[in-house]
Amino acid sequence: MSNMQFDAETVRAIEAILMVAVEPVAPDLLAQLLEQPTAVIDRLCIELAAAYDEAGHGFQLVKVAGGYRNQSHADLAPYVERFLLDGQRARMSAAALETLAIVAYKQPLSRAQIASIRGVDPDGVLRTLQARGYITEVARDPGPGQAILYGTTGSFLEKLGLNSLADLPPIAEFVPGADVVEALEHGLRIDAPAPDAPA
């Protein structure tokens, strides 16, 4: 840690606050409480996180969902899970993950828009995702019907261990490659049938 003399008190205060916080603490809030520029808070937190790593502690300081938090180190998960009897987290179903992916990249969007992409009624899945706090109603469609528009939450970012939506991989990376497109085109081709094709 640099400027140890000046920053030590701020760093110690950050450590103390993160110890009583129950959710990620925004750097702006830390900056306000500790009367330091946000940039200084961010720099100190990054240095602190690196110092924890270097010292080989069993915990980490990470930035998720726009704030800093302390968490147990991933490689100690077996011990932590033994301790927290209900520690094993429920895995999300394929349907939930796909719906979450659509909401994450296309937000805000309506139930009907999700249905048209997935080809199935997403009602039950949406309710589950909402109950778990991963998505929420973020707006109403201004058009007739005023459909509810959904978006992702901070809990979603926490669930995926991301700091912000900007950390999501660019959607362009997932556009199917030429081979897939070609296969699909062949599967749906409507040119003349082969002589032995069944009617």
Added chain:
Amino acid sequence: MSNMQFDAETVRAIEAILMVAVEPVAPDLLAQLLEQPTAVIDRLCIELAAAYDEAGHGFQLVKVAGGYRNQSHADLAPYVERFLLDGQRARMSAAALETLAIVAYKQPLSRAQIASIRGVDPDGVLRTLQARGYITEVARDPGPGQAILYGTTGSFLEKLGLNSLADLPPIAEFVPGADVVEALEHGLRIDAPAPDAPA
């Protein structure tokens, strides 16, 4: 820390567990989870506490109420207080509110009975509600095991502005929730949730 090579993993596991623990963790429990003699756990915890002090961290490892706990350092209390006053949202989680409601209407009842209604282990929530003075142990189940039976406190009634439990609003026979009504209107069949209901 002595015997670094042998103890490093155990020390890191202790750090990870204390980071996620809500209540002080008894040395016996740590010993059992980490498959080490209690004496070794105690020695490592004392060394770890000394190492935190020496490094000048903003948190401490202390032994309180028969267990070990990480907490913010006493000399940083002014910052922690500022954070708790300014930064903390007063918010009862949905889980806590539901658990409190179950205790209010069904008291006296045991942890297991609450678990069977809510479908999840209410341990952490019960501790919070108890620490806040909203619920308390009112009796012991006369049956085998003598489970603790919980009920609400006078302070709970006072805060809700009620004279007695009889003043709680009555529960109608059975009022289906809005989502159930909506599902029925859509002509969908409602089934009791399967244990492995998809997310």
Added chain:
Amino acid sequence: MAFAVATPVFEGPFDLLLHLILREQVDIYEVSLSRIVDAYLAEIERLQVIDLDVATEFLLIAATLVELKARRLLPGRDDVDLDDELALWEERDLLLARLLECKTFKDVAGVFSRLADDADRSYPRTAGADQRYEDLTPDLLEGITATRIRAAYVRAITPKPVQRIDLFHVAPVRASVADAVAELLDELPRVGRISFRRLTNGLVERLDVIVRFLAVLELFKQGVIELDQDELFGEIDVRWTGGLEPVAAGSIPIDDYEG
């Protein structure tokens, strides 16, 4: 020709169609629309037999596929006009675009799953303030009324609904197609010539229309009717060519779409 379909649970019609097409990817030139359509219809039947939730969306995509396939059966393909040809390609491209979008988000979901698995290995600290700060933590009951306690209780004891699409009105396709064929065999020799629109006039359910359409295709395959369509999405003209002798329904072998 039979497709042996493994039994994964398909999340939707695009999911199923993607699966059917992409598993053929090893030999792209073996993929044909006919095989895909047959396999798709067979899969829908199987889904119903094992009583999974089958959304009507599966059947709508089935209708689109059957329509694409039917185009190839209709006579007069050589003199299709250019507009029709373009519209046909448009329809196919729309389906293709939806499949590609579906595939995109399936792949994203895979990445989300890995991110979540990694993140799940770290547990956040949620202990909150210890007793030393008890006086400072705001009262959680502030602003909470007895009515809200009651609402929370009702919420807690209400069984969480698991939605299932009710299928009681969705008859298995096989039986319905056979029935529809029997009806058509009774009606068509008497009327001789009728438009598909009129044939399905009294039908309310989209599924019934689809089943009628499948029945018409069956009869076309058997060579007892001729089909004509002047323009894309135009009236389909159905003409009985089976002669005046009544044809017993049982004498028409019904393709049960098992590939």
